[in-house]
Amino acid sequence: MWHKDIFKCVKKIVGNMYIGVIGDFYNTTNINPILVIIFNVYSCYEFNEEVRLWEEPVNIKLGEVCKQWCVLGDINVMRKSSEKKGLNFRGSTATREVQGFNSFIKSAELLDVPLIGGRYTWYKDNDTTKSRIDRILIS
Secondary structure: OOOOOOOOEEEEEEEEEEEEEEEOOOOOOOOOOOEEEEEEEEEOHHHHHHHHHHHHHHHHHHEEEEEEEEEEEOOOOOOOOOHHEEOOOOOOHHHHHHHHHHHHHHHOOOEOOOOOOOOOEEEEEOOOOOEEEHHHHOO
16 A cells, blocks of 8 residues: 555644544556545543544544545444453443444444454453454545
8 A cells, every 4th residue: 555656645644642644545447546544543541532532533534625534543442332341341431432432433434344253353361351442444
């Protein structure tokens, strides 16, 4: 993807919990480039920080004339309680995180790419705790 004839970076963005690139993607069958935005996220566990994290990429996307975008990385938020096994779901804070994250996905018109070969992306050493916290979201 980073081949200079396939992707040309137009702008780099560095946020508190993400880095992003905006650029022109040149498809081999189409000489007209497609403007894409790619955000690589590392999310913390602080609910207020996560709310701000989900607002920033949407605002950046709205500021660009771009329909194609991708958000990926160590997001540290689940979409539903079944994505965690072995620890408590952390009550109302976890519920708000899930609701906020799902709202972000819906408002950003993103699709959550399903996992192949497993249900979880993080495992504790003794395999008693598991969760799906790493994701790829695409438009």
